[in-house]
Amino acid sequence: MAMTDTNTATVETGAPTGGVRTLLRLEGLVLFLGMTVLYAQWEGSWLVYVLLFLVPDLSFAAYLAGPRVGAIVYNAAHSYLAPVALMTLGFAAAAPLVLSIAMIWLAHIGIDRALGYGLKYSKGFGFTHLGRIGKARELA
Secondary structure, three states: OOOOOOOOEOOOOOOEOHHHHHHHHHHHHHHHHHHHHHHHHHOOOHHHHHHHHOHHHHHHHHHHHOHHHHHHHHHHHHOOHHHHHHHHHHHHOOOHHHHHHHHHHHHHHHHHHHOOOOOEEOOEEEEEOOEEOHHHHHHO
């Protein structure tokens, strides 16, 4: 499919398909690579990077309270809103640790998006803005 396909969303979830989905995943890869390279140039601690990289995934635990709560908490931890605000604050306050956390957080979101793990719908963990994943994909 070409990047200009107009039929780019599934009816059930509005998830993109074809070239649009590929473009969104490539954006995630570029975000991951960009933040990781920036972190390296920043000379941030790789121990801190490794320790914090998977912290946003602790939001999975919210699914214990059900898919609606799980999706809200997961999406809060995996949208660009908080880490970009944190990065802005880090620059404004000249706070190296805050900037490091923001870069690591954005790198995490980027790799998730590159791998197809998008923001979640309340229908269940496998229903994302990038399409179905896991068992939800198998059922499609």
